[in-house]
Amino acid sequence: MTHTAHSFNVLFSEAGEFVESRLQGIAEALPAPAPTRLRDSIMYSLTAGGKRLRPILCLKAAQVFGMGWERSLPLALGFEMIHTASLIHDDLPAMDNDVLRRGKPTNHVLFGESLAILAGDALLAWAFEYPLTQLAGADVPADRICEAMRIMANACGPFGICGGQVLDTDPESMEDGADFPFKVAAQKTAVLISACVESGAALGGADKKEACAFRAYGMHLGAAFQMVDDILDVTSSAEELGKTPGKDATQNKKTFVSLFGLEETRSLAKIESEKAIEAISGIKGDTGFFEALSGYLVERTR
Amino acid sequence: MTHTAHSFNVLFSEAGEFVESRLQGIAEALPAPAPTRLRDSIMYSLTAGGKRLRPILCLKAAQVFGMGWERSLPLALGFEMIHTASLIHDDLPAMDNDVLRRGKPTNHVLFGESLAILAGDALLAWAFEYPLTQLAGADVPADRICEAMRIMANACGPFGICGGQVLDTDPESMEDGADFPFKVAAQKTAVLISACVESGAALGGADKKEACAFRAYGMHLGAAFQMVDDILDVTSSAEELGKTPGKDATQNKKTFVSLFGLEETRSLAKIESEKAIEAISGIKGDTGFFEALSGYLVERTR
Known part of the structure; x- marks a missing residue:
């Protein structure tokens, strides 16, 4: 590791504040033809806080290959839009039926089910439109975009x-067997985290091999992240978590903890975290942030 | 007009059959990691029939600029995915709550609400993934993609x-005034129809001015299309329509017919159809299909 815990926190919060400030201003990019209530619903969830992990990963991966934050920002914000869209839809009554997210009422509680569905759809589309529009004039090679x-x-x-959420919520799609939580974690969490670093790297100028190394990093990091999520769902209070804890058990979900227990899940997370670091060990360039992050995510408490 | 009614029908069905045959085979492009139930739900709605108007528009627009159907097909199918995704979500209980679509049970009736929401989301994402994957290896310039x-x-x-559907379903977003149905039609219907021809033209090699002409064509055609849809909702049986008629009146929607009456709406549709043809009058290349189509859509009975 090339960063101490202290300098890591500084690095993390600097990128986080950059993302946060730009997200607050992004409502300006939503022109008047979008209905006011849809804008409100979209912006409510997009600016509801959170770690901003996905856009930070994207900015930092592009930076490894020499691309500045300002330039990769549209792609990074696109990933936060996708993440937010998935949270809005996951919380719907027909899905996880959750009323609390990041310490606030969920989108459908405030805006109604119909608008929450459409806000999620609109965010999913905006996640593509925003970077495609912003990057078109930014002198980034089109093949990288x-x-x-x-x-x-x-x-x-x-x-x-989407596939991951089906595995997680559709009783007929659930499978027995110890590898099922791995399958769910891969599709539900790791694929998106992995895409943030892989596409950030690709946009920044990584070659195929380097982008693949970052994809592997993201898949392992995402698996570790989901394991810790499962642990926190059992061990945290609503206040610490910012969302309703204990939902997995109530809904009889097959999680890492329900299958392997707390201690074994902690060991598995540590192994995945180490595999993540190993995956990018051959990358030339400063990967210190990614090494530090991998350790941090395993230790996080919310 | 350069085509008779007969040759127009031939042209239309030829492209339609091309699209239909490729859609039937597209399940192969959905690899095994996608859960079986999600695949079934997606393919059920994607292969449920329909006019395939949007992909046909896309293929034909690219063709005007010299690009063959085989090459523009991935983009064309992407538009059918988006259209299908919007229908699945529009039919949900929280939205239009419709149980019949193209003469068959709607997606959520067969697969449940949760899976229907996720199938729509997955189709929306696949609409981008499929063309981006297929076109990457097809020697099409990246800036056009x-x-x-x-x-x-x-x-x-x-x-x-998404904005159009909010205007159409959210009571708090509805407005009084004679221009409201035009606003809804523009966002809900015309923007997507317009995007099919504009992006097909852009992919095929149109310059900015030519692409804009096709966008204008699509906006007028889309408005005419929505007007005829409003008329058919009042005048058709479920059998003719393949979906539940009379829903607009039941839901107190502000449609062209409710505001202007049947005859006036027919006149408006004719005017929009003529404006569409005028918009592409300066295009070099064979635009006969688009001229014939504009007349056909006003006369359609389902």
Whole structure:
């Protein structure tokens, strides 16, 4: 590791504040033809806080290959839009039926089910439109933009978070067996986290091999992240978590914790975290942030 | 007009059959990691029939600029995916709550609400992934792909069909005034139809001015299309229509017919149809299909 815990926190919060400030101003990019209530619903969830992990990952991955934050920002914000869209839809009554998210009422509680569905749809489309519009005039090679968008699209489609959410919520799609939580974690969480770093790297100028190394990093990091999420769902209070804890058990979900127990899940997360670091060990350039992050995510408490 | 009614029908069905045959085979492009139930739900709605108007428009627009159907097909199918996604979500209980579509049970009736929401989301993402993946290896200039995808994304985002559906279903977003149905028609229907021809033209090699002419064509055609839809909702049986008629009146929607009456709406549709043809009058190349189509859509009975 090239960063101490202290300098890591500084690095993390600097990128986080950059993302946060730009997200607050992004409502300006939503022109008047969008109905006011849809704008309100979209912006409510998009600016509801959170770690901003996905856009930070994207900015930092592009930076490894020499691209500044300002330039990769549209792609990074696109990933936060996708993440937000998936949260809005996951919380719907027909899905996880959750009323609390990041310490606030969920979107459908405030705006109604119909608008929450449409806000999610609109965010999913805006996630593509915003970077495609912003990057078109930014002198970024078009083939890199296409590749970054392809990776993004793959992560939210039938093989990505949508597929993962089906495995997680559809009783008929659930499977027995110890590898099922791994399958869910891969599709539901890791594919999107992985896409953030892979497409950030691709946009920044990584070659195929380097982009693949970042994809592998993201898949392992995402698995570790989901394991810690499962642990926190059992061990945290609503106040610490900002969302309703204990939902997995109530809904009889097959999680890492329900299958392997707390201690074993902690070990598994540590192993995934180490595999993540190993995956990018051959990358030339400063990958210190990604090494530090991998350790941090395993230790996080919310 | 350069085509008779007979040759127009032949041209229309030829492209329609091309699209239909490729859609039937597209399940192969959905790899195994996608859960079986999600695949079934997606393919059920994608292969449920329909006029395939949007992909046909896209193929034909690219063709005007010399690009063959085989090459523009991935983009064309992307538009059918978006259209299908919007129908699945529009039919949900929280939205139009419709149980019949194209003469068959709607997606959520067969697969449940949760899976229907996710199938729509997955189709929306696949609409970007499929063309970005297929076109990457097809020797189409990357800047044209980016522009085509940007147009597609714009049409399904907050300013496009999502915004239109909010205006159409959210009581608090409805407005009084004679221009409201025009606003809804523009966002809900015309923006997507317009995006099919504009992005097909852009992918095929149209310059900015030519692409804009096709966009204007699509906006007028789309308005005419929605007017005829409003008329058919009042005058047709469920059998003719393949979906539940009379829903607009039941739901107190502000349609062209409710505001202007049947005869006046027919006149308005004719005017829009003529404006569409005028918009592309300066295009070099064979635009006969688009002229014939504009007349046909006004006369259609389903």
